[in-house]
Amino acid sequence: MAQNIQNMGHGNGNAPPQVRDKRGDFLKGHPPIFMHSTDPLQADDWLCAIERQLEIAQCDDKEKVLYASRQLQGATLDWWDSFRFGHTEANPITWQEFCGAFRSQHVPAGLIKLKKKEFLALKQGSMSIVEYRDKFIQLSWYAPTKVDDDEKR
Incomplete structure (x- = not known):
């Protein structure tokens, strides 16, 4: 009986699903930080690099916005905080909205x-x-x- 209790949930298809650390996978690729640039193409390059890392980590829409925004610093982080504060919709900001707003602001x-x-x-x-x-x-x-x-x- 002790053997059966010990084996419960293991090997019978009821094992808890493994949770993958997507943020860790994202950070393993050393995604760039973006503060500000006088060259707008550098902002676009940053967004492309971030998007590649997010795809590699297989992030969902919510994770993309969360992880990408953590790579913002300085004036760009101030812009992001202001954008989030001004976002009046009940739904969370989508990745498409983030990209559009980022490009609109910086490119x-x-x-x-x-x-x-x-x-x-x-x-x-x-x-x-x-x-x-x-x-x-x-x-x-x-x-x-x-x-x-x-x-x-």
């Missing part, structure tokens, strides 16, 4: 348009094939609908 829409135009006008010219490929990949981020399938690429 001017005009700059995104310029990068998209640069992508659409991209020519190999004197660049090597590798340099051209790298530039194409870098700028395609600003025109995702132009490269969302093989035929368009």
Whole structure:
């Protein structure tokens, strides 16, 4: 009987589920901190790097907002606190809302348009094939609908 009590919940399919430490997984990738930058593209690069780490850690929407916002410091953290305080909806802030608000605050829409135009006008010219490929990949981020399938690429 003692054996049965000891084995209860173990090996019979009733074992408690293992809880994965997603925050630990997120932090293992050494996600960058963002304070402020005079170059708006650095803000966009930060968001891309954070998004990669969140995907690797397999975070859900709520965790994405929570973990990404913990990587903000200084004036950007002040912006985030103000944004959260001003958020009047009953639902929590989604990852899509976070990204949109972050980009709206730190990456001017005009700059995104310029990068998209640069992508659409991209020519190999004197660049090597590798340099051209790298530039194409870098700028395609600003025109995702132009490269969302093989035929368009």
